[in-house]
Amino acid sequence: MEGDACCFENWTIAGGDGLALLDIRNLNIRFSSSANKGKRKKAESAPFHAVSDLNLQVQEGEIVCLVGESGSGKSVSAMSILGLLAGTGRVEGEILFSGKNLLSLTEREMDEVRGRGIAMIFQDIMYSLNPVLTIGFQMVEGLRRHMRMGEGDARKRAMQLLEKTGLPDPQQVMRKYPHQLSGGQRQRVMIAMALTCSPKLLIADEPTTALDVTIQLQIMELIRSLRDETGMGVLLITHDIGVVAEMADRVYVMYAGQCVEEGSVEKVLGHPSHPYTLALMQSVPAIHQSRDRSLFSIDGAVPERYDLLPGCRFATRCPKRASCPYTADDTLYETSGGHVRCRLSAQTGGGAA
Ligand SMILES: Nc1ncnc2c1ncn2[C@@H]1O[C@H](COP(=O)(O)OP(=O)(O)OP(=O)(O)O)[C@@H](O)[C@H]1O
Ligand SMILES: [Mg+2]
Numbered sequence: 001m002e003g004d005a006c007c008f009e010n011w012t013i014a015g016g017d018g019l020a021l022l023d024i025r026n027l028n029i030r031f032s033s034s035a036n037k038g039k040r041k042k043a044e045s046a047p048f049h050a051v052s053d054l055n056l057q058v059q060e061g062e063i064v065c066l067v068g069e070s071g072s073g074k075s076v077s078a079m080s081i082l083g084l085l086a087g088t089g090r091v092e093g094e095i096l097f098s099g100k101n102l103l104s105l106t107e108r109e110m111d112e113v114r115g116r117g118i119a120m121i122f123q124d125i126m127y128s129l130n131p132v133l134t135i136g137f138q139m140v141e142g143l144r145r146h147m148r149m150g151e152g153d154a155r156k157r158a159m160q161l162l163e164k165t166g167l168p169d170p171q172q173v174m175r176k177y178p179h180q181l182s183g184g185q186r187q188r189v190m191i192a193m194a195l196t197c198s199p200k201l202l203i204a205d206e207p208t209t210a211l212d213v214t215i216q217l218q219i220m221e222l223i224r225s226l227r228d229e230t231g232m233g234v235l236l237i238t239h240d241i242g243v244v245a246e247m248a249d250r251v252y253v254m255y256a257g258q259c260v261e262e263g264s265v266e267k268v269l270g271h272p273s274h275p276y277t278l279a280l281m282q283s284v285p286a287i288h289q290s291r292d293r294s295l296f297s298i299d300g301a302v303p304e305r306y307d308l309l310p311g312c313r314f315a316t317r318c319p320k321r322a323s324c325p326y327t328a329d330d331t332l333y334e335t336s337g338g339h340v341r342c343r344l345s346a347q348t349g350g351g352a353a
Pocket of ligand 1: 031032048050068069070071072073074075076077088123239
């Protein structure tokens with residue numbers, strides 16, 4: 001490996017000093033909503049506040065899940081970490097990676113962080129792989145560019161990484177174009193590509209949504225074993241509570257652009273406090289559930305302009321809304337071992353809220 005020194009290599013990586021690998025503080029993301037401005041009411045044409053005051057930490061070697069319904073702000077939060085919203089969204093707050101605020105880095109410095117420090121597996125895989133280049137070419141180019149490797153070393157390393165992800169014939173895979181692989185194979189290739197530069201943090205945005213259950217399980221096991229082997233931190237985005245239960249050390253539940261509950265997986269899934277978390281748990285069909293019993297679903301959908309809602313954003317769908325005296329309150333309360341954005345739950349100790 002030839003690897004020149006770069007600005008990222010000189011950073012101290014989080015460790016025994018108690019510093020989180022990733023420490024997001026008061027993250028706010030706004031998009032200008034200029035479309036149809038003339039036809040909209042004044043409030044509706046105001047910038048769309050997609051994510052409000054998100055605080056999230058990932059420690060070295062930890063798997064943290066970000067879970068929530070479609071449109072709750074999971075992907076934009078992840079993309080803001082890698083500076084991928086520049087030009088479209090306004091990002092405020094602090095995103096500390098090994099103690100450095102990524103929001104204050106230059107584009108060149110950020111380029112070093114992408115890949116070498118943080119790698120991301122995107123939600124839409126077909127957009128992430130270049131359809132007109134072979135897998136081998138894309139991997140070798142990545143290694144040459146980010147790791148400054150020569151052609152031969154890069155090729156050897158690419159094969160090793162593909163092998164590591166369980167692909168049976170790496171040499172063959174290197175010669176193929178993305179459309180010549182199955183969904184599961186493409187997913188493994190994406191993981192191999194994300195690992196090319198030995199990242200400290202892997203962000204995986206719904207990495208198994210399009211895959212069948214057995215392949216999903218294999219991919220999750222792969223991510224977990226790579227975490228065990230390399231000690232990297234993982235931020236895993238999903239809307240699947242089953243994946244959270246299987247994978248997470250800690251979990252953040254998002255609803256309408258806010259974190260509504262946070263804590264260890266045992267706490268959040270074992271004793272959910274927020275009514276939304278509780279509803280998410282009830283929505284998971286049990287394998288032995290009688291076929292006559294109808295499946296549980298949460299009434300309604302995430303409101304489109306959720307940022308314009310005053311107070312509790314879940315109030316319109318909450319089963320307790322009629323008797324809750326606190327619908328005007330959207331404070332995040334500290335609980336034993338976590339946080340919950342519901343005063344009623346915080347007072348009653350959750351679960352029954
Ligand atoms: N470039 C953009 N401009 C304006 N609004 C955007 C933009 N990107 C995302 N949004 C809005 O931000 C909100 C959060 O989107 P995001 O993609 O983060 O949702 P998500 O939680 O990842 O959902 P899913 O589970 O469907 O992937 C949505 O209302 C979405 O429409
Ligand atoms: Mg998403």
